[in-house]
Every structure is written in structure tokens, then in C-alpha cells.
Amino acid sequence: MSLPAPAERAWPGAALPPLATRARSAAEDEDAPLIGVLALQGGVAEHVAALERSGARTRLVKVPEQLDGLDGLVLPGGESTTMTLGIEREGLAEPLRGFVGSGAPVLATCAGLILLDRAHLDLLPLDCVRNAFGRQVRSFEADLEISGLEGGPLRAIFIRAPQVRHADDAVTVTATVDDAVVGVRHGAVEGYAFHPELTGDDRLHAAFVARCRRA
Numbered sequence: 001m002s003l004p005a006p007a008e009r010a011w012p013g014a015a016l017p018p019l020a021t022r023a024r025s026a027a028e029d030e031d032a033p034l035i036g037v038l039a040l041q042g043g044v045a046e047h048v049a050a051l052e053r054s055g056a057r058t059r060l061v062k063v064p065e066q067l068d069g070l071d072g073l074v075l076p077g078g079e080s081t082t083m084t085l086g087i088e089r090e091g092l093a094e095p096l097r098g099f100v101g102s103g104a105p106v107l108a109t110c111a112g113l114i115l116l117d118r119a120h121l122d123l124l125p126l127d128c129v130r131n132a133f134g135r136q137v138r139s140f141e142a143d144l145e146i147s148g149l150e151g152g153p154l155r156a157i158f159i160r161a162p163q164v165r166h167a168d169d170a171v172t173v174t175a176t177v178d179d180a181v182v183g184v185r186h187g188a189v190e191g192y193a194f195h196p197e198l199t200g201d202d203r204l205h206a207a208f209v210a211r212c213r214r215a
């Protein structure tokens with residue numbers, strides 16, 4: 001597969017209403033799973049919107065207590081160094097290890113996936129190489145087959161995306177682009193190097209919400 005020409009893409013978040021408004025307008029359905037979105041930095045509003053379109057209630061997670069009672073957690077993309085500093089500042093490392101280690105469903109995208117690798121929270125037995133697609137092709141889009149996802153290829157937006165390397169055998173590879181691993185599953189964690197929240201195709205979020213509902 002050859003990659004389309006690089007295209008810088010602005011974060012579309014500026015066009016969305018303030019986060020607090022979106023979180024308050026979460027589905028009123030009490031049976032809907034309650035899914036947290038780590039909200040220290042990055043593409044938070046877009047994940048909240050995709051989760052709510054998929055029938056979930058959402059909660060922004062900025063401090064450890066906000067992990068209590070969640071049915072699942074999304075770790076969004078953004079800037080992993082900034083998020084790591086926020087995790088340290090808020091004392092979130094151990095609570096996140098506890099939450100993910102408990103086997104609760106987790107969806108991690110881009111910088112969120114980096115946070116889980118051996119060099120960060122060490123919750124996935126793999127390494128992420130940051131900005132791995134090189135300086136020239138920092139952002140691109142591709143249609144990817146995701147194993148286990150029905151309905152045909154998914155449009156995937158890569159923004160200074162990482163690649164997964166040295167994954168243990170226990171890690172299932174669910175998506176690749178030009179032989180680079182960009183989708184993984186390990187236990188209840190699914191991770192993607194791209195941004196499924198930016199396309200309006202909510203199939204990954206819908207499948208994740210269904211997984212949280214069953215858990």
C-alpha cells in the first residue's frame with residue numbers, strides 16, 4: 001500500500017462546544033455504559049462526541065477519583081509528553097495502572113497508546129516508536145482493514161503517529177500499514193496509532209461501547 005501525500009490537518013476541536021457542555025449532555029439512559037475519557041490534553045471532545053453518538057454516557061477524567069465506577073476508559077491522542085506530565089502532576093499513574101490492570105475495557109489512540117507502552121505506564125508488553133512515519137510524512141490518511149471490525153475498511157487518520165514494535169506474542173496485531181503495526185489488542189485493551197474519532201465513522205467506538213456494556 002502506498003501512502004497518500006502528506007497533509008497537515010488542524011485539530012477540529014475548536015469547532016466543538018466547550019467540554020463541560022458536552023459532558024453534561026451525555027445520554028440520560030441509565031443503562032448506558034459510563035465511559036471515561038482521560039482529559040489532561042489532546043483530542044478529548046472528539047472522543048466524547050463519538051462515544052455519545054454510540055450510546056454511551058461519558059465522564060472527563062482529570063483526577064483519580066473520576067475513575068471510580070467507570071465501565072471503560074478512553075486514552076485519547078495528543079502529546080504523550082504533556083499527558084505524562086499531567087499524569088504525574090495529578091497522581092494518576094497508579095490509579096490508571098489499577099484500572100487497566102483490573103481488566104476493564106480500554107480504548108487507546110495514538111498518544112494514548114504510547115502512554116501504555118513499556119517506557120511509560122508499562123501496561124502493554126510492547127514499545128511505541130513516536131513520530132515513526134518520519135518527518136516528511138507526518139500526517140496521512142489510509143483505508144485500513146481492522147481485524148474483527150465488520151463493514152469494510154476504516155478510514156484512518158495518522159497525525160505524527162507512532163508505530164508498535166517488539167510486541168510480545170500475547171499481543172494480537174489488528175491493523176498494519178505498509179507492514180508497520182498500527183492496531184493491537186491485549187486482554188481488554190485495544191490500541192490504535194491513528195485517530196478513529198476524527199472521521200465520523202463510529203464503528204470502532206460503537207464496538208467499544210458494546211464491549212463496555214457487556215463487561
Ligand SMILES: NC(=O)CC[C@H](N)C(=O)O
Binds near residue numbers: 079160161
Ligand atoms: N496524534 C498523536 O497523538 C501524536 C502523538 C505524538 N506524536 C506523541 O508522541 O505524543
